[in-house]
Amino acid sequence: MLKLESFVFNPFAENTFVVYDEITLESILIDPGCSTAGEEDKLFGFIDSHRLKPMMVVNTHGHIDHIIGNHAVKNKYGIPVAAHPDVNDDVSQAKRQAVWLGFRPQGEANIELADRYLKDGEPIKVGGSSLEVICTPGHARGSISLYAEIEGWVFTGDALFCRSIGRTDLAGGDYEQLRKSIRERLFRLPDDTTVFPGHGESTTVFDEQRYNMFI
Numbered sequence: 001m002l003k004l005e006s007f008v009f010n011p012f013a014e015n016t017f018v019v020y021d022e023i024t025l026e027s028i029l030i031d032p033g034c035s036t037a038g039e040e041d042k043l044f045g046f047i048d049s050h051r052l053k054p055m056m057v058v059n060t061h062g063h064i065d066h067i068i069g070n071h072a073v074k075n076k077y078g079i080p081v082a083a084h085p086d087v088n089d090d091v092s093q094a095k096r097q098a099v100w101l102g103f104r105p106q107g108e109a110n111i112e113l114a115d116r117y118l119k120d121g122e123p124i125k126v127g128g129s130s131l132e133v134i135c136t137p138g139h140a141r142g143s144i145s146l147y148a149e150i151e152g153w154v155f156t157g158d159a160l161f162c163r164s165i166g167r168t169d170l171a172g173g174d175y176e177q178l179r180k181s182i183r184e185r186l187f188r189l190p191d192d193t194t195v196f197p198g199h200g201e202s203t204t205v206f207d208e209q210r211y212n213m214f215i
C-alpha cells in the first residue's frame with residue numbers, strides 16, 4: 001500500500017504530494033511547488049526524515065505553480081521529471097512567469113523541462129503499487145491525472161477541484177474539452193475514489209458527480 005503526505009506551497013497555495021511505499025520507501029513527488037528555501041526544507045525534511053527514496057517527479061501539467069520546485073528536487077535527488085509531452089509549450093511560458101513573479105530572480109535557468117514523457121494508460125510503479133496516467137486535457141495542454149487503483153486515489157492537478165474545475169481561459173484551455181475529460185475519464189472511476197486536486201481540499205468522485213455545478 002502507498003502512503004501520502006501533502007504540502008501547500010507557493011503564493012498560489014498549490015498542493016504538492018509525496019506518494020510512497022511504506023515498505024520499500026520508494027516515492028514519487030507530484031507537482032513539487034516549493035518556491036523558497038523554507039518550503040524546500042519542509043519537503044526535503046519530510047523525505048529525508050522518513051528515509052524515502054525519491055524515484056521521479058511527475059508534473060500534472062506545466063503551469064508555474066506546479067513545476068517551480070522541479071529544479072530544486074532534481075538538484076537534490078538527481079531524479080527525472082516526467083510529464084505529458086504537450087506540457088512543453090506551457091513550460092516556456094512558465095519560465096517567463098517565474099521571472100515576473102519573482103520566484104526565480106536568476107531567470108530561466110531554474111525551470112526544468114520534462115526529461116521523461118508519459119502517455120495515457122501508462123503505469124508509474126511505486127514500490128509494490130502503481131499509479132496510472134489518465135490524460136485529462138482542458139485546463140492546460142498535456143494535463144494528466146494519476147490514479148492509484150488499490151488505494152482509491154486520483155490526483156487531478158488543476159482539472160477537477162472540490163466543487164470547482166480548472167480555469168480554461170489560459171493558453172491551451174478548453175472548457176468543453178475539460179468537461180469531457182472529467183465526465184469521460186474521472187467520473188468513470190469508482191464513486192468512493194478520493195480526489196486530490198492541485199489546490200484546495202480533497203473530495204470524492206461521488207460528491208463531485210453530485211454537487212459540482214461546473215460539469
Ligand SMILES: [Zn+2]
Nearest residue numbers: 061063140158
Ligand atoms: Zn494550472
Ligand SMILES: [Zn+2]
Nearest residue numbers: 063065158198
Ligand atoms: Zn495550479
